[in-house]
Amino acid sequence: MAFRKMTLPAFPPRLWSLAGYPGSGKSTFAARMRGPMAVVDADHRFTEVLDMVQKEVYSLSDNAADNVSPEAITRLLVENMPGSDVKTIVVDSLTAIITPLVVQAMLDNDNGKNTNMVASFKTKALAMRQLQDAVTRWGSDVLWIYHLMDARNGKAKEITRASVSQTELARLTRSINMQLQIVEEGGKKGIHIVWARRGRSGLTLWDESGSWENMPERIEEAVYGGLSRAEQDQIEKGEPEVFPNAETAVSWAFEQGAFESLEHARNAYKKLKTDRQPQSAREMAAFWISDVQARMTNMTLQTATEQLEQTEAPF
DSSP: OOOOOOOOOSSOOOEEEEEEOTTSSHHHHHTTSOSSEEEEOTTSOGGGGGGGOSSOEEESOSSGGGGGOHHHHHHHHHHHSTTOOOOEEEEETHHHHHHHHHHHHHHHHHTTOOSOTTGGGHHHHHHHHHHHHHHHTTSSEEEEEEEEEEEEOTTOOEEEEESSOHHHHHHHHTTOSEEEEEEEETTEEEEEEEEESSSOOSOEEEOSSSSOTTHHHHHHHHHHTTOOHHHHHHHHHSOOSOOSSHHHHHHHHHHTTOOSSHHHHHHHHHHHHHHHOOSSHHHHHHHHHHHHHHHHHHHHHHHHHHHHHHHSOOO
């Protein structure tokens, strides 16, 4: 087969995450993505929205257990994606895949099976990496879905929390270019653009159809419309004035090369927040960017010193 000429796409690929409460319409939104699509149906509910998908929907496996096993998901995608016409891979949901691994690690810790509680979560970290590699390697659009839940923070204040840990979400941020969240107000539902790597963030688009009709296209136009490639590059490479959440801040710092691991970055972020007690998200962003810049400067100086020591002639 002859090579195909590459063309410049109008918008970046749809490498998106979508968070929302149970029953808020996450699977319905997924049905509006480009088809044909392959669905990792970990929540076992995607058949409820099949009639909304414009093209074919391929099931990862008829075996329910395969849809929650990172190893099985990897194997089945490797077997079936090459040569397929799949335009979008939907992971519905990441919560159902990761949560059992977290619960098992906690049970093993409680039962004394693990002598190192930090190392006990290594399986979860490796599973997340394996899952990301398996899903994102094909050049298709990807929609990662996870749940939101009500919780209380250390001051007993009610908050909204993701069902996946900040560390996992920081890892996920490296594989996506947009974070979306379903919001509700006055009986209406909308999509809030929490973060966009190369476009406008902080927007909310309200659904007039009741079923997210044309919402992916509306999101792309709102986030990227009118922005030149140079302007998109500037947004991606620039220093944010504010981070929408901790996982985005941690992922950004790791991508700058300031930390050896996401865990190291997360712990540094938490310590900085505790020590400096910022009064706003904007102030925390300023503290964090300054801290990361200082780390980068120290790393550059250390590298230069080591190189100088290696080149000096011995006496």
